[in-house]
Amino acid sequence: MYAWIWRKLPFGLWGKLTSSVVLAVTVGALLWYVVFPWATPLLPFDDVQVGTGTEQSGPAQQNPDAVVPGGDDAQLGPDEIPYNEHTNEPEPSTSTR
Template identity: 45%
Template sequence: MYGPLWRALPGPWPVKLILLLVLLAAVFLLLMEVVFPWVSTMMPYNDVAV
């Protein structure tokens, strides 16, 4: 999985490394700001009955 991604990025390896870090940060931000809050509303742990 990582090999094709590495080969698809343009430039020499320092540029690829910077692009990969930016891409990973963008995915992390997307997960934290959009995906996880959306999934959290559908989880049953908010419906607590004792």
Template identity: 50%
Template sequence: MYSWIWRHLPFGLAGKLIGTLLLATAALALLWFIVFPWAEPLLPFDDVQVTQDGYETGDSDFDLPGDGPNPDTGESGDEHAIPYDTTAPGDGG
């Protein structure tokens, strides 16, 4: 296909180079202004939903469940804490 286009562009090497740049620019403009705006609503890239359903926000916007002690029980509330030592003897840690 590219060789067919190259053979049919007029005006020698300079005309072929300029014609190639014009065709490439036209193809990019067609994609940028017509195809991509048409396809954007069909693509899921902007469908990001971050919510905090079920969480009550405290004084700070960065309060997350598990931060700080539980007011009812006094426990730390960190449900992801590992209840055993993860360092092996000799690790230096």
């Protein structure tokens, strides 16, 4: 197939090399900007399942007895995390050895 394409390209060696690069870039751009965006919704990249699938038969249910960090009626915003991210950064001690 590639030999057939090489024979069908016009001009000499430099024209064929230039045409090959232009052809490869055109095919890449067509895939990148047309085919891949069209196919993305059809692919199951966001449908992630950990485990065998038998552990949970329906949508996730919250445990009413679960302890919520920050208090009983603490409501977290969409960008807040429910734990302290600075626990590995202790305050420096003032004692000297």
